[in-house]
Amino acid sequence: MGWWGGGLFQSETQFDLISDASHEAGLSDLEKVVLSQQRAQKAADSGQPADIPHDDADLTTSGKDAKPSSDNDDDCWQVCRDNGIYFSIWSAECSDIPFVREYLNNGALFELVQKTAAKVQDDWSVYNTGYELVLIGACAMTLGCKLPTFLRNFMHKNYHSVGFRNAAIEQLRKALSDGPDGYKEGEPYEFKEPEHDSDCDCG
Secondary structure (H helix, E strand, O other): OOEOOOOOOOEHHHHHHHHHHHHHOOHHHHHHHHHHHHHHHHHHHHOOOOOOOHHHOOOOOOOOOOOOOOOOHHHHHHHHHHOOOOOOOOHHHOOOHHHHHHHHHHHHHHHHHHHHHOOOOOOOOOOOHHHHHHHHHHHHHHHOOOOOHHHHHHHHHHOOOOOOOHHHHHHHHHHHOOOOOOOOOOOOOOOOOOOOOOOOOOO
16 A cells, blocks of 8 residues: 555555545645746736746636636646645645645635545445545644634544554644644644654565
């Protein structure tokens, strides 16, 4: 499954889920919105027409409302990154944490949680909806987001029983505690790697 440790953000499966959730939250479209705005601003500053490709033409100022063309999505993805624009629900893959945090706090995170909670998973799936919800919550913590009440309560109740390894469970326990190592809304949280990872046999 591509594990290189038992903690959070140490498996290919988690990275895939984070990528899917970021896209579901509208962050891929939001990248294109920002790219379009940057190009328009540069054009205005230089007095030249904006060089905006056809798949940016219909973008609005909201990732949720943006309706980009499906053409050349891979090219747009690369152009965004070439311009230093990469947004994610996980801070390590996010180029503008305050901007994305504000976007998520304004309703996108709540909608993402609702959609994820409503999913129907196959019985054989190890990584069920509960696992995804807790992972989304952990990612939101790394940005300093305000967690929806349902998500916070769900994490407190289920973080230890939805399929995470022991090291990740310990990280989540600390983050969800009321102690000095606990998460505080508005402050990006760092999930420190456990000193002893009994789950990892990576050598």
